[in-house]
Amino acid sequence: MHKVLRELKVELGERSYPIIIGQGLLGSFDLTPWVAGQQVMIVTNDTVGPLYLEKVKGCFPGKAIEVVTLPDGEQFKDWQTLNLIFDALLEKRHTRKTTLVALGGGVVGDMAGFAAACYQRGVPFIQVPTTLLSQVDSSVGGKTGINHPLGKNMIGAFHQPQAVLIDTNSLQTLPEREVSAGLAEVIKYGLIRDESFLAWLEDSMESLLRLDAEALGEAIYRSCVCKAEVVALDEREGGLRAILNLGHTFGHAIETFAGYGNWLHGEAVGTGMMMAADLSVREGLISADDRARAVALIRRARLPEWAPSGMTSEDFMNLMSVDKKNVDGRLRLVLLKAIGDAFITENASADNIRDTLRAFLPQAG
Amino acid sequence: MHKVLRELKVELGERSYPIIIGQGLLGSFDLTPWVAGQQVMIVTNDTVGPLYLEKVKGCFPGKAIEVVTLPDGEQFKDWQTLNLIFDALLEKRHTRKTTLVALGGGVVGDMAGFAAACYQRGVPFIQVPTTLLSQVDSSVGGKTGINHPLGKNMIGAFHQPQAVLIDTNSLQTLPEREVSAGLAEVIKYGLIRDESFLAWLEDSMESLLRLDAEALGEAIYRSCVCKAEVVALDEREGGLRAILNLGHTFGHAIETFAGYGNWLHGEAVGTGMMMAADLSVREGLISADDRARAVALIRRARLPEWAPSGMTSEDFMNLMSVDKKNVDGRLRLVLLKAIGDAFITENASADNIRDTLRAFLPQAG
Secondary structure (H helix, E strand, C coil), X not given: CCEEEEEEEECECECCEEEEEEECCCCCCCCHHHCCCCEEEEEEECCXXXXXXXXXXXXXXXXXXXXXXXXXXXXXXXXXXXXHHHHHHHHCCCCCCXXXXXXXXXXXXXXXXXXXXXXXXXXXXXXXXXXXXXXXXXXXXXXXXXXXXCEEEEEEEECCCCEEEEEHHHXXXXXXXXXXXXXXXXXXXXXXXXXXXXXXXXXXXXXXXXXXXXXXXXXXXXXXXXXXXXXXXXXXXXXXXXXHHCCXXXXXXXXXXXXXXXXXXXXXXXXXXXXXXXXXXXXXXXCHHHHHHHHHHHHHCCCCCCCCCCCCHHHHXXXXXXXXXXXXXXXXXXXXXXXXXXXXXXXXXXXXXXXXXXXXXXXXX | CCEEEEEEEECCHHHCEEEEEEECCCCCCCCHHHCCCCEEEEEEECCHHHHHXXXXXXXXXXXXXXXXXXXXXXXXXXXXXXXXXXXXXXXCCCCCCCEEEEEECHHHHHHHHHHHHHECCCCCEEEEECCHHHHHHHCCCCEEEEEECCEEEEEXXXXXXXXXXXXXXXXXXXXXXXXXXXXXXXXXXXXXXXXXXHHHHHHHXXXXXXXXXXXXXXXXXXXXXXXXXXXXHCCCCCCHHXXXXXXXXXXXXXXXXXXXXXXXXXXXXXXXXXXXXXXXXHCCCCCHHHHHHHHHHHHHCCCCCCCCCCCCHHHHHHXXXXXXXXXXXXXXXXEEEECCEEEEECCCCHHHHHHHHHHHCHHHC
């Protein structure tokens, strides 16, 4: 009926949880061992719900299941939409023994997770991510939250799921842009921590773009292992974990400028990683060949290589200065000292930063 | 210049924090040892701000201080008002090294604490409670949150402060109703866990109502010690901590029925504790004399002894069933097995509950 391909455990002491990766899991894999009470609230959106909601209900035999369906899109990752979850929980009288289930991509996961973190000061939740990006990124690590008009993910909480269930079949219907956006984060793990994984990606990129299930399963597994290792070492982002933000400071500025929802998160991170590699060359950390290797792989994943039309260096500087990875006003960036070895610095030269920004503005192309 | 009267430490491992109680602390006690970065955001309201804001700024020499002033009242403990704090933090570009300071009563403390719990997934905060209720209750234990139209404190987080600073001078200007509301929670500690403290309160009630500083200091200190002990034993409300909710299940129903802000929280808890004592007699747990002792002390604190005009038993039952202390639909209550010894039960008889509700409806008076 279904096939479990791989399983890993994110080690976080009493908050440890499993990630189960397989084919055909939705509808037949029994998730009730991770449900403490009788009440389940599935949170999904109006794109994913029609495809998988009925199947996922089959993962909770014997439980009282309610559903709340959100509008689809990053532009709805706000308080008004979050409140739809609280309204449903309170109208259906869900107690603090309820379990929330996030069925969808990163936005649904972030919002359902944040709702779980805040509802009655914290209830359990389970992640069922259905996009490549959420499978390799937002379903691991416990980050949850919503956007504010002045900045992305500015309001949120750390809240770990009880379990994460990943069905590779859900990727077969994923739009091409979203596959590319997910591959940006997959490539990131190779760049920051695992040169051999990057080499495997260089060999496997055509299979991944063809949506070959075996290749996708391996890419998801290795990405989750990498992220789980980093998160287990640094759950609250005191230091090491920040390397997971390679490309994100530039990327968040791009997303904010473009308006949430116009660029996919992974697309902005793809461009942002090219910018980080570029700045790493200017800082004398890696060679021009290393940069070319990173840029070529990101390009092969069909990711954009220029900032959005109309964006200026000043836009970047203004938007990057509110990024939450800054400390006391200094610009904090993740750079590469080699392919497969990222680090955090507050010492990048202002001139080099400005040159990198200029090199990626559309008019410079 | 100032006088530290008493100090205690809430023991929570790496989240332990001090409570400093004294006279004249605002304006001269140096709080910078509990501020990690350079940025401070004081959150206050339009009643307390004019009285104490300039003084409190003096507690943070050398720091960059910003202020956000909220409208005063429980009816503003909602998302819209919470967002004023996020707006200010983002407009002033506060990073994750900022420190929030809650200056005011329980509402300001709950909202500033919840904003600190959520801003950039968690920043530090300091409590400077200025009402008796917040000094003995909401400043200890890490509960933060906001209300939802369908229930009180339904959205929130556990987030411990770095430190709590209590200046007994701030009580000299407190409205009489708010003194009584605070005394309700003070009496609660005697009822649930400390008969000798209850006896001391019986001896000291006249001094407390006269706002005698020595008596107030002692009452605050013993209340904080009691609550800190309970919280240290059970930080996340798995069991024991729930005894702190004596009178709260009835009380929350009263507050919700009356509309937030019309009854003070402590007033509703006062009536709720009388109801809990009454139900404890009907359940055969305490004597009618014990009930009379509890009711007499609560009355002497000038607290209301009937439910709001127009409230029915059915209103109580409907509003109590969404209380978050229920598990899987059963009504969970805190009752007394003696003066100074509370416990949690889901087994109170429906008939006895109904008789208690009837006994406190206004038409029954």
